[in-house]
Amino acid sequence: MFASVLHEIPLQGGDVTDGVVRVGDTVRRPVSTSTPAVHALLRHLEAAGFAGAPRVVGGGIDGFGRQVLSYLPGLTGVRPASVRDDALGRLGGLLRDYHDATLGFPLRMEGWEGGSNDDRAPEVVGHCDLSPANVVFRADVPYGMIDFDLARPTTRLFDVVTTLRHWAPLADPVDRHPLLRNVDVGARVRIFCDAYGVSARERRRLVEVARLRFQRSYAVMRSRASVGGGWARMWAGGAGERIRRAVAWLDVHEDELYAHLV
Structure with a gap:
């Protein structure tokens, strides 16, 4: 037990989940109510041949009651590359491959983490936090x-919008990483949608779905912040204000985005 603790390397970078560590070629994560559904999804992805997600190792739970997943080597975060x-x-293509790999997986499994969503019937299991x-x-x-804790059945477009929120990014410049502060957001939305293969019909809904996502994410985050933990820290750190600024930015730049998309 003592040796195991010595070889645990804390992994940081996420906003909500505490206690994630690396042990050798595995990652240990706290379990949650969504863990059985997430493990079933990861096993489905493995069987489908999708290589871009962690594997469930062994029975999936270690002696301390934590999830055991394979470690994906590489770098995360915003960097020049x-x-x-x-x-x-490439990210647009990766998300498309992931969505396609979830086809055939049950969309009515119990245990998924609740969250904001589209009003239309779910089509895939979205990552919802890319x-x-x-x-x-x-x-x-x-x-x-990595980090499928917020995965849940949704529409393809809702997960596309959620990803573009971070990567276009659909945000007020004051809230963007410095490397993304002055980018052409509309052009980046177009690049991503082209790579994913978003249809013309769905492109016409993209801004509408983005606005819906912002409104519902605000309500969900405010509710979760009331119970404390990582969500409370995010809310105290200004998450709600950032969403409000993103909505205002979207209202001002809606026509520019349409011009790139339609």
Whole structure:
């Protein structure tokens, strides 16, 4: 037991989950109510041949009651290589491959973490939190996605919008990473949608769904913050204000986005 603790390396970068560590070639994560559904999804992805997600190792739970997943080597976060247009296009393709790999997985399983969503019937299991902290790059190419705690049945477009929230990014410039502060957001949205293969019909809904996502995310985050923990820290750190500024930015730039999309 003592030796095991010595070899645990804390992993940081996420906003909500505490206690994530690396042990050798595995990652240990706290369990949650969504863990059985997430493990079933990861096993489905493995069977489908999707290489961009962690594998469930052994029975999936260690002697301390934590999840045991394979470690995906590489780098995460916003860096010069990760904000390039070609990396954004690769990410659009990665998300499409992931969505396609979830086809055939039950969309009515119990245990999914609740969250904001589209009003339309779910089509896939979305990752729903594909922020820079949850995308793994190797040789400057995005190849893996981690932290499926917020995964849930949704529409393809809702997960696309959620990803673009971080990567276009759909945000007020004051809230963007410095490397993304002055980018052409409309052009980046177009690059991502082209790489994913978003249809013309769905592109016409993108701004509408983005606005819906902002409104509902605000309500969900405010509710979760009331119980404390990581959500409370995010809310205290200004998450609500950032969402409000993003909505205002979207209202001002809606026509520009449409011009790139339609």
